[in-house]
Structure formats: C-alpha cells, structure tokens
Amino acid sequence: MMDTPEKTQISSSLSKFEESPVFNYINSLSPIKPVKSVHVTQTFNPLSFASLPSIFTSPHVSSHKESRFLKSYTDPLKPELSSADGTKVSTNEEAGADAQENFDQGVSLGETSFEMPNEPSRIAIGLPQTLKYDCGSPDCDATPCVIKTTSVSDTSLAIVPFVQEAPEKGLSDGVEVQDTFQVEQKRDSIGSEWESLISDTSDLLIFNSPNDSEAFRGVIQKPLDPGVLISQFSQDDTNEACQTTVDLDKYKDQTEGAGEMNEMNPVNESFEDASVTNFISGSLTDYMETRMSAPYSFKPDSNLHRGFRRRCLDFEMLAARRRNLDGCSTTNSSTDNKLVPGKPDSDSPRCIVPGIGLHLNALAIASRDNKNMKLETLSSGTQKLSFPSLNSPRTGGAETAYESLPSASTERETDAVENGVQLAEDASQASAYFVNEEFNQNSPKKKRRRLEQAGEGESCKRCNCKKSKCLKLYCECFAAGVYCIEPCSCQDCFNKPIHEDTVLATRKQIESRNPLAFAPKVIRTSDSVPEVGDDLITTPASARHKRGCNCKKSNCLKKYCECFQNSIFVVFKGGVGCSINCRCEGCKNAFGRKDGSAIVETDGEPGEEETDPSEKNVLDKNFEKADILNNEEQNPASALPTTPLQLCRPLVQLPFSSKSKPPRSFIAIGSSSTLYTGQRYGKPSIIRPQNIIEKHFQTIAEDETPEILRGNSSPGTGIKTLSPNSKRISPPQCELGSTPGGRSGRKLILQSIPSFPSLTPKH
DNA sequence: GAGTTTGAAACT
DNA sequence: CAGTTTCAAACTC
Known part of the structure; x- marks a missing residue:
C-alpha cells in the first residue's frame, strides 16, 4: 500500500504544495511547525477543495463525533487551524491532551x-480553512478522494476525512502522531484510504446506523473510560482503515457484547463499500441515501441491538422503497434484505435516524435500549441525539426515519440545518438525559419511566397491553410500528415477528x-416558516x-x-x-394553547391561563416528572418530516401507509425515542417555559457561541431563529452542524439545567 | 403494587 | 359525526 502510485503522487504534490504561498502562509501562522508539513500537504494536494466551502456550511457534521473529530482534526490540522482562525489553535500536544481529556471527561x-x-x-472554522489552503490534515488522504468525487456540499462528508485521523495517536504526541500518521498514510494505499474514509464517514455521518449506535454502545458499555475507547476507535478508523476491522475487534473484546462489535465491522465494511461507490458516482445524495438506508437495511445481529430488539415494522417498506430508489447501491441491497420483513428475528434497531446528526440519536437510542447504556453513556458524556427525534412515543421514530431518508437526498442545507439542530438537541438531550438518568435511576418511577422511555427512546416503547394483543393503536409498540420486545409486559401479544403476517394485516386494516393512523402525531412546523400548516397556525410552538x-x-x-406529552420533549425543537x-377544554x-397563545409569549394571555399557582405547580410537576424520556419522544426527526424545512425532504411513501405519511415506526428511533431528547435535561430545564429556556440559550449562545455560530453563515440557523422555540436553540444547532453548534447546544442544555428556575413562564 | 383517572382508540 | 365503550397509559396513594 505504502508504495502505491497514488502515494507518490501525493508526495510530489506535497512538495508543490509546500511551495505554494498558501502553504507558506500557513506555516508562518501556525505556532507549531508541522513536523511533516509535507505530509499534510500531500493529502491535500490531490484534493481539490473547491467544493469544500459549501460542504462546511452544513451543520451536519455529526456532533457526536465531535470529540473524535476534534482530536483527529486538531492534531493534524492544528497548525492550519491556528493560522487560519487566528484563534488559538491548540498545539498538537494540546489537542492531544484536550482530546484525551475530553474523552476522559466524557465522551459525552x-x-x-x-x-x-x-x-x-x-474545528468548524478550521475545516473550511483547511480546505481553502489545502493544508492537509493527515486525514486528507482519504478526504481528497471523497471531496473530489462527491462534489458534495455536505459538511459532514467533507469533514469525514478529517475525522479519520486517530486522535489518540495525536493525543500523546502531536509530533509523533504526525509521523505515525505519515507512515501509516504511506502504507495505506488509496484503497485503504477509501476504506478509512468510508469508515470514518460512516462513523461521522451515520452514527445513526445501527452499527454506529452499537459502536457507541460498545464504547459506552465499556466500563473503561469511554473516551479512551472512542479515541481508539477513531484512531483505528482514521489511521488504519484496513485495520479498522481489527480495531473493532478490540472494541468488541473490550465491550461486553463482543458479538455486537463483530457485527459492526461487517456492516461498516459494507457501508464503506456502498459509500465509496456512491461517492465515486459523485452523487452525494446517493451517498446519503445509502447511508440512511443502511441502518435500515442493516440487520444488526441480535446482539448488536439488544436494546433494539424490536424490529421496525415499517422497515420492510423502507427497504423496499430503498431498493427501488437505489438499485445500485450495493450495500443497500444487502441491507435491505436484512430489513426484509420476513425476518422476525431481525433485531434491527427500529429507529435509527438516518440524519447526519443521527449518531447522537443513535447513541441516545442505544442508550435507551440499554438502560445500562444510558448510564454508561452518561459517564462517557455522550448525548442523544436523538435527534430525532424525537416525537411522542407513538409518533416516533418512524417519522424520523421516514423523513430522514428523503431529506438527506433532497435538501441538504435544510437537512444540514435540521440535522445540526437535531444533533445538538440530541446531543444535549442525550447528555441531559443521561445525566438525569443517572440521578433518577433510583426512584421507582424513574425506573419505570426509564424502562418505558428506554423502550420508547429506543424506538421501542414498552407496552403493557392486556387485551389488545398489541394489535391496536392502544399499544404503543404497535402504534410506533415496532414489535414488542422483552421489556414489554403485554399479554397475548401478537405484535411479534412470529406473527408478522397478522401484524401487517392488522396494520393495513x-x-x-x-x-394517518401510523403517521407521526407530531408535526414539526418549520420554525422559520411560521405559516406552514394547518396545525401551526396558532401555536407558537414549532411542532404541532x-x-x-x-x-x-x-x-x-x-x-x-x-400535545403536552410531546411538548415536554420538544423543548429544544420547539415544544408542541x-x-x-x-378540541381541548381549559387548555x-x-x-x-389552543387559542394560539403560548405561555412563553404569554404577554397577553388570558388570565385563566396565566398562571394559576396551582397550575404552575402542576406544570412543574409534570415537567419534572416528564422525564427527558418523554422528550425523547419528540424526536425532532419525526417532527421534522413535515416541517417546511423538512419540506425539502420528499416524503417517501412507505408501502404501508396508504397516504404518504410516514409510519412512525420507521423512525421510531428518532421520533419516539426522542431519545435524545434529553428529557433529561433535567426535567426542569426542559420543561420550563420556553421563555426561560430561550433566555438561557440566548445567553449562552451569545456569550459562548463562537462567532461562527453567531454569524452563522449556516443558512439553517437563520431560519430557525425565527421560530420562538428554535430561535435560541437553533443557533447552536445550526452551528453544530459541524460540531460547534452541537457543543454549544450541549452547553446550553447543561447550563440551563441548573439555572432553570422554576416554571414561571410568565415572567 | 393496586387502584384511579384520563383521553385516545375503537366501536356503534 | 356523535355517543359510547374499550383500552392502556398516566397518575395517585
């Protein structure tokens, strides 16, 4: 591999690159002299970053990988970054230390x-810059190919390459890392690069995929410091694509569920292949779709998604649809098969949100799946992304998944924005959620909720049906398009793979x-677009x-x-x-409110609504009670689909749904799980009237948000801001596209939690 | 954990 | 479409 022609080319290009003014400029700027500037250059040269700028704009970059991203990114790029941003770029050493610290502290x-x-x-800044300058990060090796092939505008994609770098290596020694990196790069032929790239991308982009989630789980589950695991993971991925598998194995060993990891590897590989193909084809959309579909297609081994044991009823449809869409995607086909309904056993996670930010969701979901996971995650410090989503249990994941697919392909910007948002939300939520969980675990109620939520969050809700046989909408599982699983306490349950025919028949009936029976209950209205649908109209909330x-x-x-149920979760996205x-009375x-007024905005609210102390108490209580879990339901993803922003996304019709509406089940993950959602935020935080929340966010955002965020070039941000709910929230989210946003979002959440006073919406 | 309350889903 | 019943979650004790 090392000797591959390509490498040589790179080398030569490097020399050229060094000579370039840009290179000089960078060198001058960076405090640290890249030991092997050549190295970096190499990678970049080959790459044509022309398209990059656009890429970065998108928030999509999976936040969850942020840590990882940071690490890897910083190491190689750090010189560049510093120069470019002018901001202090952590030196390699710093980066390494930071990265480790971060991880240690909590991958969270x-x-x-x-x-x-x-x-x-x-990072956000750096990436773009890097691109401009062509400075190569070690990662560049892979990147170049990606970028070139894809002319994608997606940030996530662009980022991926960078991410590849293994943080750990860099951690201990910036210099050494570089060296190592170079060496490895040399070794790796282009082919390997692709693999690494793909793997990386998959990680970044598709955390949603079952694999990712699992991977995360593995990390999380691991008793050891999650950060370490992650870092390792990233390393492997980035530096040694070929070795990825091996590394994964390591993970496996480390992780309790060895089987899970194994599965992951295969999956990843397949993904990689597919992704590569897509990239090559030059269709970002395809790539995304592949990615998105992948999760579904995946048929994670049972082990992988223990939590996800439930299978998404809708998966079939998705798979079928996918097939139609991508006739080509190699991996897809395989995955689809897995999804095939016929398989009762399939453990595929029902709700993985395909969105870029999904990884977070995936995490959240995963965590939900395994209660344990949650805790672990918390320790690690990850969030939910859940992004998705996000909806009420019933609405759940299906929406997300459903939507996600289309959106990815069609609207990148929007998606990016949303994804970013989701990510941020998810992440924040996830983190919050985790935290809460930890704290809450003790109480029986919490326990129950956790279970429930876990089920929900995971996409799977847990039901307790006794007479409906879980074949009616009374059953949350069924309503969510998910099979009942062990955690369910249902009796005479027919909502199982074994009775698939019955389930499907009933469903059709x-x-x-x-x-619309299985359509998401919560529709996310575009924040930016006030008018939107019928639903919106009066309500201030972004989702209805x-x-x-x-x-x-x-x-x-x-x-x-x-409505309330959803509102709890949605907070970040804008309550429902x-x-x-x-037709409620005394809303x-x-x-x-029914009348369109919102507490937050209550300036003019009628006295009744205004706050009865008693009412307040109730709310507070509810909020408190409403675990983040509930929030999880909200899955943004689910909501997203309908949203105008989402609009962009073409709704994909599942075979099932007579109408175009996506079955919740699909996305279960996102929506129902909402996992992310961090309900956890602390109950209080979330619940609190948006005002408070918004204020917090604002404050934080303003203060802490990086300029980038503020300035936000990201299209999405601006838009979101419009909506009351999303306003504050959005900024972080949008930004996060790359990461920053996500973080900011997290911050917001965490900070907000403590600060949130009590409800007092009015004031 | 049992019992009650609640409102969606299902039924008429 | 309205009224009633069924159902399971949410809630209370």
Missing part, C-alpha cells in the same frame, strides 16, 4: 461542549380506516400535534395530553403546543 458530547466550547468553532388533543380534565398539562386543531399547555 455535552461535556465536551461545556468544556471545550471553543473547539467546535475552531387500521390504515385502511385511517391512513397533528390531530390535536381532546383533553377535558387535564388542562393539557399532563401527559394524558398528547396545542393548536386550533385541538393550559405552556407550549401553545
């Missing part, structure tokens, strides 16, 4: 964001009656319950109310409030 994204708020920005509630006694302040569609939903 949230933590990362807290402590290293700047880094994200740095229900859909025939109500095409599709049908609206019919509450009479709960005042929409309890989880009995589906009641809307005109609701006091803080996130949006």
Whole structure:
C-alpha cells in the first residue's frame, strides 16, 4: 500500500504544495511547525477543495463525533487551524491532551461542549480553512478522494476525512502522531484510504446506523473510560482503515457484547463499500441515501441491538422503497434484505435516524435500549441525539426515519440545518438525559419511566397491553410500528415477528380506516416558516400535534395530553403546543394553547391561563416528572418530516401507509425515542417555559457561541431563529452542524439545567 | 403494587 | 359525526 502510485503522487504534490504561498502562509501562522508539513500537504494536494466551502456550511457534521473529530482534526490540522482562525489553535500536544481529556471527561458530547466550547468553532472554522489552503490534515488522504468525487456540499462528508485521523495517536504526541500518521498514510494505499474514509464517514455521518449506535454502545458499555475507547476507535478508523476491522475487534473484546462489535465491522465494511461507490458516482445524495438506508437495511445481529430488539415494522417498506430508489447501491441491497420483513428475528434497531446528526440519536437510542447504556453513556458524556427525534412515543421514530431518508437526498442545507439542530438537541438531550438518568435511576418511577422511555427512546416503547394483543393503536409498540420486545409486559401479544403476517394485516386494516393512523402525531412546523400548516397556525410552538388533543380534565398539562406529552420533549425543537386543531377544554399547555397563545409569549394571555399557582405547580410537576424520556419522544426527526424545512425532504411513501405519511415506526428511533431528547435535561430545564429556556440559550449562545455560530453563515440557523422555540436553540444547532453548534447546544442544555428556575413562564 | 383517572382508540 | 365503550397509559396513594 505504502508504495502505491497514488502515494507518490501525493508526495510530489506535497512538495508543490509546500511551495505554494498558501502553504507558506500557513506555516508562518501556525505556532507549531508541522513536523511533516509535507505530509499534510500531500493529502491535500490531490484534493481539490473547491467544493469544500459549501460542504462546511452544513451543520451536519455529526456532533457526536465531535470529540473524535476534534482530536483527529486538531492534531493534524492544528497548525492550519491556528493560522487560519487566528484563534488559538491548540498545539498538537494540546489537542492531544484536550482530546484525551475530553474523552476522559466524557465522551459525552455535552461535556465536551461545556468544556471545550471553543473547539467546535475552531474545528468548524478550521475545516473550511483547511480546505481553502489545502493544508492537509493527515486525514486528507482519504478526504481528497471523497471531496473530489462527491462534489458534495455536505459538511459532514467533507469533514469525514478529517475525522479519520486517530486522535489518540495525536493525543500523546502531536509530533509523533504526525509521523505515525505519515507512515501509516504511506502504507495505506488509496484503497485503504477509501476504506478509512468510508469508515470514518460512516462513523461521522451515520452514527445513526445501527452499527454506529452499537459502536457507541460498545464504547459506552465499556466500563473503561469511554473516551479512551472512542479515541481508539477513531484512531483505528482514521489511521488504519484496513485495520479498522481489527480495531473493532478490540472494541468488541473490550465491550461486553463482543458479538455486537463483530457485527459492526461487517456492516461498516459494507457501508464503506456502498459509500465509496456512491461517492465515486459523485452523487452525494446517493451517498446519503445509502447511508440512511443502511441502518435500515442493516440487520444488526441480535446482539448488536439488544436494546433494539424490536424490529421496525415499517422497515420492510423502507427497504423496499430503498431498493427501488437505489438499485445500485450495493450495500443497500444487502441491507435491505436484512430489513426484509420476513425476518422476525431481525433485531434491527427500529429507529435509527438516518440524519447526519443521527449518531447522537443513535447513541441516545442505544442508550435507551440499554438502560445500562444510558448510564454508561452518561459517564462517557455522550448525548442523544436523538435527534430525532424525537416525537411522542407513538409518533416516533418512524417519522424520523421516514423523513430522514428523503431529506438527506433532497435538501441538504435544510437537512444540514435540521440535522445540526437535531444533533445538538440530541446531543444535549442525550447528555441531559443521561445525566438525569443517572440521578433518577433510583426512584421507582424513574425506573419505570426509564424502562418505558428506554423502550420508547429506543424506538421501542414498552407496552403493557392486556387485551389488545398489541394489535391496536392502544399499544404503543404497535402504534410506533415496532414489535414488542422483552421489556414489554403485554399479554397475548401478537405484535411479534412470529406473527408478522397478522401484524401487517392488522396494520393495513387500521390504515385502511385511517391512513394517518401510523403517521407521526407530531408535526414539526418549520420554525422559520411560521405559516406552514394547518396545525401551526396558532401555536407558537414549532411542532404541532397533528390531530390535536381532546383533553377535558387535564388542562393539557399532563401527559394524558398528547400535545403536552410531546411538548415536554420538544423543548429544544420547539415544544408542541396545542393548536386550533385541538378540541381541548381549559387548555393550559405552556407550549401553545389552543387559542394560539403560548405561555412563553404569554404577554397577553388570558388570565385563566396565566398562571394559576396551582397550575404552575402542576406544570412543574409534570415537567419534572416528564422525564427527558418523554422528550425523547419528540424526536425532532419525526417532527421534522413535515416541517417546511423538512419540506425539502420528499416524503417517501412507505408501502404501508396508504397516504404518504410516514409510519412512525420507521423512525421510531428518532421520533419516539426522542431519545435524545434529553428529557433529561433535567426535567426542569426542559420543561420550563420556553421563555426561560430561550433566555438561557440566548445567553449562552451569545456569550459562548463562537462567532461562527453567531454569524452563522449556516443558512439553517437563520431560519430557525425565527421560530420562538428554535430561535435560541437553533443557533447552536445550526452551528453544530459541524460540531460547534452541537457543543454549544450541549452547553446550553447543561447550563440551563441548573439555572432553570422554576416554571414561571410568565415572567 | 393496586387502584384511579384520563383521553385516545375503537366501536356503534 | 356523535355517543359510547374499550383500552392502556398516566397518575395517585
């Protein structure tokens, strides 16, 4: 490999590169002289970064990998970054130390964001710059190919290459790392590069994929310092693509579920292949789709997704659809097969959100799957991304998945933005969630919730059906398009792979009656676009319950109310409030009343709503109670689909749904799980009226958010800002696209938690 | 953990 | 479409 012609080319190019003014400039800027500038250069030269700029714009970069990204990124690029940003770029050593620290502290994204708020920005900035300058990060090796082939605009993609670098190596010694890196690079032929690239990308981009989640799990599960694991992982991925498998194995060994890891490897490989193919073809969309689809197609071994044992009923459809879409994607086909309904056994995670930010979601989901995971994760410090999503249990994941697919292909920017948001949210939520979980574990209620949520979050809800046989919408599992699993306490359950035929038949029947029966209940309205749908109209919240509630006694302040239920989670995305569609009586939903007023905005609210002390108490209680788990439901993803922003995403119709609406089940992950959602944020934080939250966010955002974020070039951000809910939140999210945002988001969350006073929405 | 409350889903 | 019943989650004790 080392001798491969390509390498040589690179070398030659390096020399050229060095000569270039840019190179000189960079060198001058960077405090640290890249030991092997040549090295870096090499990579970049080959690459044509022309397209890069666009890429970076997107927030998509998976935040979850941030830590990883940072590490790797910093090491190689650090010189560049420093020069480019002008901001202090951590030296390699620093980077390494930081990275390690970060990891140690907690891979947790949230933590990362807290402590290293700047880094994200740095990274974000650095990447683009790097591209401009062509300075190569060690990562560049792989990157170049990717970039060139894909003319993708996706940040995530662009980033991927960088990520590849193994952090750990760099950690201990910046210099050494570089050397090593060079050596490795040399060794690795282009082919290897591709692999590494792919693997990396997959990691970054597709955390959503079952594999990722599992990988994360592995990391998380690992009793050892998660950071270490992660770092290792990244190293392996980045530096030694070929060795990736081996490394993974290591992970396996480390991780309790060895089997999981094994599975992952294969999957990753397949993904890689597919991704490569896609890239080559030059279609980012394809790539994304592949990625997205991958998760579904995956049929993770049972072991992998223990938590996900449940299978997404909708998967089949997805798979089928996917097949249609991508006739070509090699991997897809395989994956699809896995998804095939026929397999009752399939453990595929039902809800993996395909979005870029998904990884976080995946994490969250994974965590949910395994309660243990949550804890572990917490320790590690990761978040939920859950991004997705995010919706009420029922709505859940299906939406996310559903949406995600289309969106990815169609709207990048939007997606990016949303993804970024999701990521941020997810991450934050996840972190919050984890935290909460840890704290909460003790209480029985919490326990219960955890279980429930875990199920939900994971995409799978746990049901307790006794008479419905889990074949009616009463059953959350069924409603979510998920099979019941062990955790369920249902009796005479027919919602199992064994009874797949029955399930499908029943499902169809229900859909025939109500095409939207399995559609996401919560529709995310575009924050930016106020008008949007019918739902929105009055409600300030960015998301709305599709049908609206019919509450009479709960005042929409309890989880009995589906709107409220969702609102709890949605906080980050914008709570789901009641809307005109609701027929509720005495609505006091803080996130949006039937009349359109929101507590937050309550300036003019009617006295009734205004806050009854008693009501307040209720809310607080509810919020508190409402575990983050609930929030998880919200999965942004689910909501997203409908959102105007989401709009971009073409809805993919599942075979099932008579109408175009996506079955929740699909995305279960995202939506239902909402995993991310961090409900955890601390209950308080989340719940609190948006005002408070927003304020917090703002404050934080303003103060802490990197310039980039503020300035945010990211298109998405601007838009989101519009919506009340998303406003504050969005900034971080958007940014996070790359990471910064994500972190910021995390920060916000964490910080917010403590600060959140009590509800007092009004003031 | 048992019992109650609640509102969605299902049914008529 | 409205009213009633069924159901399971949410909640309370």
